[in-house]
Amino acid sequence: MGIDHKENPPTRADEVLQLTRHLAQQWVRPQAQRWQRERVMGLEVVQEAARLNLLGVQVPVEQGGLGLPFSVKSGMAAILAEADFGFALSLINTQGVASTLANWLPAAVSQRWLGDLLSGQRIGCTCLTEPGAGSDFGAIQMQATPHGSGWRLQGEKAWIINAQVAEVMVVYAQTQPGIGAKGIAAFVVDASRPGFLRTDRGRTETVASLGTGGFVLDGYEARADEMLHPPGMAFKRAMGSINMARTYVAAMATAMVVDSLRIARAYGEQRHTFGRALQEHQGWRWVLADAMVDVEAAQLLIEQACAAADAQAPMEALAARAKIFSTRMASKHIASLLHALGAAGLSAQYPLSRHLAGAQVATLVDGSTEMLLERVWASQVGSTTPPKHAIQQEILN
Numbered sequence: 001m002g003i004d005h006k007e008n009p010p011t012r013a014d015e016v017l018q019l020t021r022h023l024a025q026q027w028v029r030p031q032a033q034r035w036q037r038e039r040v041m042g043l044e045v046v047q048e049a050a051r052l053n054l055l056g057v058q059v060p061v062e063q064g065g066l067g068l069p070f071s072v073k074s075g076m077a078a079i080l081a082e083a084d085f086g087f088a089l090s091l092i093n094t095q096g097v098a099s100t101l102a103n104w105l106p107a108a109v110s111q112r113w114l115g116d117l118l119s120g121q122r123i124g125c126t127c128l129t130e131p132g133a134g135s136d137f138g139a140i141q142m143q144a145t146p147h148g149s150g151w152r153l154q155g156e157k158a159w160i161i162n163a164q165v166a167e168v169m170v171v172y173a174q175t176q177p178g179i180g181a182k183g184i185a186a187f188v189v190d191a192s193r194p195g196f197l198r199t200d201r202g203r204t205e206t207v208a209s210l211g212t213g214g215f216v217l218d219g220y221e222a223r224a225d226e227m228l229h230p231p232g233m234a235f236k237r238a239m240g241s242i243n244m245a246r247t248y249v250a251a252m253a254t255a256m257v258v259d260s261l262r263i264a265r266a267y268g269e270q271r272h273t274f275g276r277a278l279q280e281h282q283g284w285r286w287v288l289a290d291a292m293v294d295v296e297a298a299q300l301l302i303e304q305a306c307a308a309a310d311a312q313a314p315m316e317a318l319a320a321r322a323k324i325f326s327t328r329m330a331s332k333h334i335a336s337l338l339h340a341l342g343a344a345g346l347s348a349q350y351p352l353s354r355h356l357a358g359a360q361v362a363t364l365v366d367g368s369t370e371m372l373l374e375r376v377w378a379s380q381v382g383s384t385t386p387p388k389h390a391i392q393q394e395i396l397n
Ligand SMILES: Cc1cc2nc3c(=O)[nH]c(=O)nc-3n(C[C@H](O)[C@H](O)[C@H](O)COP(=O)(O)OP(=O)(O)OC[C@H]3O[C@@H](n4cnc5c(N)ncnc54)[C@H](O)[C@@H]3O)c2cc1C
Pocket: 125, 126, 127, 128, 129, 133, 134, 135, 136, 158, 159, 160, 161, 162, 204, 210, 212, 361, 364, 365, 366, 367, 368, 369, 370, 371
C-alpha cells in the first residue's frame, strides 16, 4: 500500500473498509495475542491507522476528516473486532472524541486538539462513569463550578477506555448538585494541564488493549469555550451518541462470533475423532449451525440500527435490541465454539478466550443489558420510569 493516504484520503465507504481490513490483517491480528500477554495497548497500530487516514471517519471533510456516515464506522469496528475487540474499541473511542469535538465545538476551539487526534499523536476518551455511578448516569458526582469566565472541575472518573494514555477527554460533570440529569454538562479536558491526575481506578487486564483506567480532576480549570454540551443538553446528547455506540458494540460482538466460527470450521475439517473429521459428527456441527443462525439474526438487527443512524431517524429501541441480542449470543456462542475445539480452544494459538472476554465487556459498556431491556420495554409499553428519573425522561423527550 504505497499510496499517501494523507494526500489522497479514501473517499468511499468501500475504500475505507478495504484499508481497515488491511490494518486488521497485517497489523492487529499478528500482534493481538502479544498485547494481551504483555498487558499493553496497541498504540503503534494507532499510528498506522492515522497513516491510512482512518481516524476521522465521521469528522467533516472541511475539518480534515472523511465525512462518512455512521454505518462505515460500525463496519470498521466489526472488521477490527474480528482481530482484537480491545484494540477496535480503543480506536473507535479516539475516533468518537474527534467527531464529537468537530461536530460540537467552533472550529477555532476544536483545532486545539483535532489535528493531534486525527494524526494519532494524542488519544481520546469519553468519560461518564465514576467509582460511585455507572448505570445511574444522572447520579455522577464530578462537580463543575463557575470560576472566572470558565469552570473548575473536581471529582473522579473510573472504568474509562484509553484512560491509561488518553490526553483529550470528553468529561461529564454536574453543575447543580441535587438536580440530576438536568444539571449535567460536558467539557473537553486536556490531560497536559494542571489539576489532572491519572489513576488505576477501573484498570482491567481482562482485555488489556482497551487501556481502561481512571483519573482525578482536582481544581482543573476548563475555559468557557471548552464546554461541549451545556446543562440541559449534555444528558440528551450523550444518550443520542450512546445509541450509535450500542450499535457498533453489537457489530463488534457479532464479528467475534464470525471469527470464532471461521476458526471452528477450519478445525472441524482437520481434527479427527473416532475415525472421522469432527464436522462429520452431527452433534458437533450443530453447535456451529446454531451460531450461524444467530449471527444472521444479529446482522439484520445491526443493519436496521445502522440504517436508522444514517437516516438520522429514531434508533433508541433498534440499538438496544441489536446490542442485547448480539452481546448475549456472542457470550453464549463464543463459549460453545471454544468448547468445540476441545483443549485447543484455550490455547494462545487461537483468539477464542480473548473474544470471550471481549463479549463479556460488550454486555456492560455503553449501557448494560438490563438498562437496554428497560429501553425496549419503554418502546413497547411506554415509560415505566420511576419518579426519580422523571427529569431524565423530560430531557430525553
Ligand atoms: C471494560 C470496560 C470499559 C468501560 N469503558 C467505559 C468508558 O470508556 N467510559 C465510561 O464512561 N464508562 C465505561 N465503562 C463503564 C460502563 O459503562 C459501566 O460498567 C456500566 O455502565 C455499568 O455500570 P457499573 O459497572 O457501575 O454497574 P452498576 O451500575 O453498579 O450495576 C451493577 C449491575 O447491576 C445491574 N443494574 C443496575 N441497575 C439496575 C436496575 N435498575 N435494574 C436491574 N439491574 C440493574 C447492571 O446492569 C449491572 O449488571 C466501562 C466498563 C468496562 C467494564
